[in-house]
Amino acid sequence: MNPKARSYDYTKKTDVVHSEILLPKNLSEQLDESDIELDFQRIADLVEIGETTKRGKMKSSARLAREWVLCGVPELTRAENIELFEQFAQQQSEEQGVLSMVFVHDPTAGDDMATTKAAAEGKSMAAPDPRNIHAHILLLTRKLDVSSDSLLSLGEKSDSELSNDERTRPVVPKKLVGTIDPETGKKIQQGRGLCSNSEWLKNTRKQWADILNERLEQKGIQPVTHKSYKDLGLTFKPTKHLGKNASIAERMGVQTEIGKYNESVNRYNHNQLEQTANSGITSSQQQIARSQRWIDAISTGDAYIQRQIEQETQQEKHVNSRIGQGVRRRAERQRPNPYEQQLKTSADNRKQRATELRERTIIFDRASERADRNARYRKPRINGVIGEVDRLTMKTALLFSSRRNESSSYTDRQKDILEQFANENSLVTGDFREDIRVTTTFFSDADNAQTHKHIVKLINDPEREEQNHSKTSKFEAESDLNKSTRDYVDNESKTSNTADLSVSIAPRRYRRP
Template identity: 30%
Template sequence: MAIFHLSVKTFSRSKGQSATASVAYRAGEKIKCDREGRTHDYTKKGGVLHSEIFLPPNAPSWANDRQQLWNQVEKAEKRKNSTVAREFEVALPYELDKEQRIALVQDFAKQIVERHGCAVDAHLHDDDKRTVKANHHAHIMLTTRKLEQDGFTDKTRELDQKQSGEIVYWREQWAKTVNKHLWEHGIDKQVDHRSLKEQGLEREPTIKMGVNASALERKGVKTERGDYNRAIKSYDPDKINKHLTTQFKQAEELYNKLQFIEKRLPEVKRDIADKQPSLYRSLDDMGISTAPPEERTIHNEQSETTTDRSSSRMVEQVTPERNSDERERRLLSVSKQESHKLGKGHTEEVGSKDSSISSTTSGDKLSDLQTNLSISEKRNLIKSFNEHIDKQAKKLLDEKLKKIREHAKLLSTEIEDIKSEKPLIFGKKEWQEKLDIKVEKYNRIREYHNYIESQGVTKEIRTDALRNYYLERPDAYDSIQAMDEEVGAFDKEQAQRELEQRQKYTVSRRIMLSNDKGMDR
């Protein structure tokens, strides 16, 4: 988009600057400085799109020659600290083409000549060749003295930095000139010379990028200054206020819904109280330990309603095949030796310590439970099953870590014994090798223990817990799996219905908008 930029610079001999060198660089030309006795050659400099001199009506003819003009400027100044030239550096809208940008600068330069009676040397630069995004700008050089028929006369003191009122005037004039040319070419954009505070905008001003940061940004490398400016430009108070208003309306609707739910809580609590006994019986029949039903409170009811449905789904789909023949083959394939590898000891200990896993559950009872329970009760049942499996997996992990520690303890004892048998003279080499082997083995076991502990309950350990439960209670496992599939199908169907409703709403909304537009015509 078009941006506003107008900065004023001065060129002074006290800074080691000269008017001839400055103009030669901006014009990309070769100019000999009579005062310095040297030539400034910038003919190899690229990016100069257009250069043009603008003079008062009664200016002498020699002023049309750039070299003579700026040598006369240097000659007119006698002091060693004289200000020899001024410059307006302006940004040009990239929405305008080459000829339109030239016309814009010509218009502005003529205004300067008319107001101050000085000579103006304007140079349009275009960095298209070295930048990704065009950097169109102009250097408008001004003489510090008025130019009349006999040459340079009085200083234009009104443009001194200390008297900034005139600078403010030219900033405003540049904005007006740019906006006029944009409007003439049908471009619906404007620039503003005022500060954000003067414009009444609650936004932080951007910071100057600088040469290095700008070069990096043009190459596609993001910089801290660029990120800061982008964040400021993306700030939109109207958009934020609209978003906050929408959120407030949504919160108000949610509050009204909660008020309605709270009024119906006594009825809901009675319904839950009626269904609780069957749910707890179902958990007991599945071999999952349950605590006695707690008294229901409004806080408990509301917190349970916000539980994510996805948490009730089974995490791993490592279920055995539903076909009884395939399941029988799978069970037969687990030999005694493999059972020990998978954690037979873990299974026996868990089975002996966990009184919640019963050994008598008939398939008929499970089938009845699956039929009689509602979707929400089945969802809670699956959640409790997953929590039960998580506990068993944690026990398997603890037992595994315990065995590793016991092994490490034995090695530590062996290491101490070897250290106590250190030979005095003969056999030191063999003794050291034996000790090193034990220490290395101990360190590997300790690292393995730390790794297993840091991993926590992995998918493999949880799979072992599921497998142990399946081997103990295949019917109960199948029933849970069937419930999980049923709940999943129910959730999928609900999601499909919601999608269809949204699509219907979208279509109806478009029809309404289309009808409204037709009525407006």
């Protein structure tokens, strides 16, 4: 079939803990009706046949499948991670209308092949990271067709495999396809009317992040984001993927070029984090106060309208009371025809109340529209400010949790203060990620941030805190010196007075004549 095809033996790979074939709903129904069962070998043979020419050669431009590598969450169980992997794969199968395959790797299961091989050769190698549970999701690039005689074959390409031009080209009526476009002078081709490839990729990343965050929120774990550093407004640099060979070399203690590059990027990102935190966190309290004022202003909008209504109601009662008093006075002064006067007064009152009611309605409508406009105008700003405050709070937690690192700029005295503060407030859990989560929750409380604002200042600007501490220590030392000097002078003065007194009261000696 394909003489240049190569075979790989993965039977000794024991860290594959789960494998599954997932089908879109319509394809699954067709296979059930045709009584067709699929396995991995049959799928591989079918794909290879479909991408092989009549001469028995594999197409040079053939793409057999599209692979997604998903990173699991070590805080979740293996079963929970597998469930999330399959949820993403099933979602992609339904959207693209293609078959998908899920392969889950867990380094805590079985024996690592590289470690076993190194041990057999008498070499030492570090164990793989036990947190590296991940999945390889393979989606076929073509849809499967089931013929009337129950035969399977590869059909048209899925939407993900179309060119950017084919995806974004608008959908036109069939009668226009092939005609000449009068504006461009080219033949009109049918399109799909879809988003661009880059937007589709971002949306797919967001789908996986949404699936993860829904479960992480239930577990009380910090959410993840699909956005890049640039989209988040961060100046961080991404690291490079080590790959199989470089990863094995690093585990054997051999530093690779990619490893060196990643270390430099990590140092750069750490410095950027400290600079951003030092420049932005110092004004976080002011930003929180401003955002709170915005929130209070919006929340009190309805209260303002309610007060307006109450004031207008009270004014209406007061006017009705005054009108009633005036009617009674006029009735007492003029009694020619009380029924006619009463009827006239009642009609006038109704007209006046109707006019006042219309005016109050207009005032209320204007106030409501103004409050709605203000709320719509201020909501994006408030959300932006709140998001900025959350980001700054997260950076404060990262700096606080990294206080023990040798690269931190804290002095020994400051580290002792922060360590004592962490112990007093139960911010030490023994796990770095858990420390970040607990610290973020602690500083997200406005009361805690206000009560311990001196700690917040120390975390974000240790150099200034050290300068203030030095100035305070110097001032206290000078104060103690001045006090000692005054005490010494006072004692000298007292001694001198005593000496004079002793001289003045000493008995005189008689001189010889």
